[in-house]
Amino acid sequence: MKKTVLAAIAAAAATLAPAAWADTQYKILVLAMPSKYHYEYIPVARDSLEKLGKLHAFEMTYTNKPEVFDGDLSQYAAVMFLNTPPEELNEARRRKFEEYMKNGGNAMLVHRSLIIPEKTWPWFEKLIGRHVGTHPMLQTGVADVVDKKFPAAFGLPDHWIWSDEWYVFDNPYQIKINPVLNVDESSYDPTKIWPGQVSHGMGKEHPVSWYHYVDKSRVFVTALGHDGNMYKDPQYLAHLMGGIWWTATGKGIKQ
Template sequence: MKNAILALGAAALLAAAPFTCAESQYKLLVLAIPNKYHYEYIPVARDSLERLAKLHAFEFTYANNTGVFDGDLRQYAAVVFLNTPGEELNPSQRARFEAYMRGGGNAVVVHRAAITPPSAVPNPAPNAWPWYERLVGRTFKIHPMLQTAAVDVVDRDFPAACGLPPRWIWSDEWYETTDPYKVAIRPVLNVDESSYDPTKIWPGQVATGMGKSHPVAWYHRYEGGRVFVTLLGHDVAMYKDPQYLSHLMGGIWWAATGKGQRTD
């Protein structure tokens, strides 16, 4: 009987060991609200994030409405706007998020979440949010049709570049942006406009490209926290791609912890 009890005790310890080793390092809030052009990605991205969370020992709240911003955001190491722009938040939720960032919170902005109603124009939209526009660091202008292009890594020491080759073949909507607020950003990836047609767009619209300096992923500090932005991530299949997920995970890791950036 004694041996049986000891065996059961050892088995219990072994069963508990993985849970202890995988204790959560931090917690994320991921906002993913379906919209006209981005909805199929939601369950796929959630599944991929669950696998990343198990692999990298973090946890997250996956929300499909903005009600979570009515609660205490201080529990989250970073807030991820996953194809969901900040304009979805109501005024009180915006104020809570601003306070969260000023208190040392952090943000990750993915693809569609970087499209904001421009505020630095003669007649800004009623739901324009200049503060969030500056958080993103750039203002969306237009994008040509989805095309394959070559992406160059311009900051090899940043975690979102880990696992990517120096020149990466990727297919996406190559957002064109402007900088009305003169925000200083640190580019991580730059798309080579000579590798696709920046003018290929729908009738009645005009895209001209941005020239040699066309960042598609960057980071900067804003208020009291860290912000990582990637304009990549239009298609649902991308949220299954190992290289894209490595890129996204690196940005999340840095935003949540401030770690992983080589400084030597």
């Protein structure tokens, strides 16, 4: 009798387990389109994000096809532009994304997606919260955590040695942002740039990751993530995961 009961329990567990394993907390869309200097990251980032999805129980649509914006965006808790040139979206798809955000959608913008030709899509420039002017050559520097209460900083040391393109920003639309990481300009050369170009630092307040709100929608931004190998780095992935979690759910900020 005891064996029969145990067998029945095991059979029931086997029936229920796949459904339980399939449960996900939310679904995100990741648009990862190649550009001239950003394409090798795509398969690496996909593999790492899929592993994060399995570990943290979220579902992901990962694509390099802008046609995905022709579909139903409301199914996604967040849309991530991953190194994707935002100007690649045509007018109709831009409007679809704007409508998604106006209806309570959320956005996460990574590295190359922060660069958009001025006045090409002013709405998106405001969504970013800053405008990229120049960026020096990739260099090793120190990113300082300025908001320890935000999830994208939880897996990072207070002073994080990182190598990237340290974008220089201005604020033409006077958008208020909440910095998460600043780069210490004394740790690299802000003027080191290609011949014929000129770059200057921003001083002490040089954000490289931040969050803000557009109406009731959440926007998380990180300027970090130039090289494909970065998407294998545990600390960088912790940074991305904290951003994904907060962007999709609004949870995680410590009081």
